[in-house]
Amino acid sequence: MKAPFGFVICISLLGSGLAIGGREAVGTAPGNDTRQAIPYADVQRVLDGKCTSCHTGADAARGLHLDSWQALIAGSDHGEAVIPFDAVRSLLVELTTKLVGGPHPAEVGGERLTEAEVALLSEWIDEGAPSETGGIPYADAQHLLYAANQSVAVVSVIDMETNQVIRTVDLQELGFPENASPHHIAVEPDGSHWYVSLITANQILKFDRDNNLVERNDFVRPGLLALDPDGENLYAGRSMAAVSPPQAIGVIRRSDMTLEEVGIFLPRPHALAVQPGTGTVYTASLAVNQIATFFPEDEAVELDELEGDRQHTMVGFAISPDGRWMIGTTELTGTVFVFDLDRAPLMTPVDTIAVNAAPWHPVFTPDGRWAYVGNNRDNTVNVIDMGTRTLTKVIDGIGLAQPHGAAVSPDGRFAYISSRNLEMSDDRSRAGHVYTPRYDLGGNTRAGTVVVIDTESQEIVKVIEIEEYGSGLGAAVPN
Ligand code: HEC
Structure with missing residues (x-):
């Protein structure tokens, strides 16, 4: 029962430096990465265009503020909006793509995201949801x-x-x-x-x-x-x-x-x-x-x-x-x-x-x-x-x-x-x-x-x- 094929694959994936299960969540900006990372400003531009009308100020919907990286990462009164490195399990993506009766925010009268906008937000989350300066959320969390x-x-x-x-x-x-x-x-x-x-x-x-x-x-x-x-x-x-x-x-x-x-x-x-x-x-x-x-x-x-x-x-x-x-x-x-x-x-x-x-x-x-x-x-x-x-x-x-x-x-x-x-x-x-x-x-x-x-x-x-x-x-x- 030693090393089935899957494990061999896994080693090669780890070696290639892909973000697997938060592999790059080490608090360092992916400096040597040759990929063009999505600048946070592009993400904020989407949120400003379609989300902040309801997600800002004292009565932001569900306590979720979408007007800054810090606020987005802080999440709502109930929990996280994004899980760094995991777009498909992030509520922000799930709601805007899969909500029955939606997708959000269509069900509350807002304008839905285009496919390109969803792709941009998803890619950014899969890169670890970095801030303007490349900071990865919760990289220094103490108690897990x-x-x-x-x-x-x-x-x-x-x-x-x-x-x-x-x-x-x-x-x-x-x-x-x-x-x-x-x-x-x-x-x-x-x-x-x-x-x-x-x-x-x-x-x-x-x-x-x-x-x-x-x-x-x-x-x-x-x-x-x-x-x-x-x-x-x-x-x-x-x-x-x-x-x-x-x-x-x-x-x-x-x-x-x-x-x-x-x-x-x-x-x-x-x-x-x-x-x-x-x-x-x-x-x-x-x-x-x-x-x-x-x-x-x-x-x-x-x-x-x-x-x-x-x-x-x-x-x-x-x-x-x-x-x-x-x-x-x-x-x-x-x-x-x-x-x-x-x-x-x-x-x-x-x-x-x-x-x-x-x-x-x-x-x-x-x-x-x-x-x-x-x-x-x-x-x-x-x-x-x-x-x-x-x-x-x-x-x-x-x-x-x-x-x-x-x-x-x-x-x-x-x-x-x-x-x-x-x-x-x-x-x-x-x-x-x-x-x-x-x-x-x-x-x-x-x-x-x-x-x-x-x-x-x-x-x-x-x-x-x-x-x-x-x-x-x-x-x-x-x-
Ligand atoms: C027209 C107002 C409105 C707009 C625009 C809007 N939202 Fe919302 N949002 C709400 C309301 C209201 C809720 C509470 C859930 C509900 O009633 O569907 C909510 C809930 C959420 C939640 C879940 C928070 C939680 O933990 O329960 C997320 C994530 C979210 N919105 C993201 C977005 C994103 C991303 C956009 C832009 C694409 C957006 N919203 C645009 C009104 C809005």
Whole structure:
């Protein structure tokens, strides 16, 4: 399974200096580029001619100002208007070409763009939406959130300051198949690299901060990823989609991506977490009530039975930043278990918290005070107070539709929950909580989302639309 043809193509593309997934998003003006870049003045001339009449001043439509580069890049009250390097997924292009009842602004009485104008705007966005002086938007963004779009082989990159999509990484452009199924993402503590598991392509990929693919390896049906913030390893479990995967987890040395499979003697390992400080790895089975503890120094494995007659099906683990508490979410019994890792290897939960249906990926806030988890079959988010170890809030709202991934910003201001939004059309009314995108672009009814929760008010403050089937989220947890 080494280097299928697609990978060879991908290398040659990378070598040719094409902008792939934001390859040129390095904050340098493309100075040596021989292509004639589109001057921003040409873009502004189009906007001034057909857009600024409604998109300027105090009552600019949707809070979107189109009278300067800065304003255009800042986006609307709801999100970004352009995604640098990705014209076809930029709302500005989608609305002006695909809006049903439009194209925009025809539906509101404005004059539509000509084909030449659309082409000019698109080309400029694909060049990275540079300013007059060649500055690339968000080239210096500090805190990035990565969201896997499982059914379209795309990873969306979100800036956690502005909560906008600032890049997309299209795996098909890198030679991977449409059904590659990016599932979960882990990010280096310093943000220098990120890793994504591809369920169907049976790969784990390593990217640098500028979204260049730097390394990859083969691994059958990878699922969750977890990295040791103080050590050199990345760990990989197995996808839920795998019915009887090898009873082993992947142990990957991050520096050179060499991979070793370590037998952990339980079927269908899924939930996965690494304890900060010790580097001890915990994984649990989807099929039986068992947890395996892996000690990397001596490669020892310990198995523990988990209480209960019913099958829990442990989906996710998260460990508090101080390494003391581990929580585990269960699909079939709607529970959050709390384990005291000081008592390890004795895996008896110190608390069993009943939560809403099918709690999925859990995450701690950086201060360890709260844990957030989206409930995959309830379209809610549960907030757990780790001081009292109780469920203190159930967050409900637009944008939650089969919640899946979870992450927090490094300053703890925001929690993020992704949603799949995959219900079929005739289930949509029944399900109640399907998300209907803000604009009908024909064929985008199942756009996934990432909701932004303000951890102060514990309310949803924004819904970020991404591509199809929002699944795992990844953000650096600084150590
Ligand atoms: C006649 C007024 C008018 C003109 C002209 C106009 N817009 Fe709009 N624009 C609106 C309104 C109103 C909305 C809100 C959505 C709606 O009602 O369709 C909007 C929404 C948008 C949005 C979505 C913002 C968001 O996040 O919801 C974008 C992007 C946009 N316009 C771009 C443009 C571009 C590009 C042009 C020029 C080609 C343009 N608009 C011209 C009135 C206008």
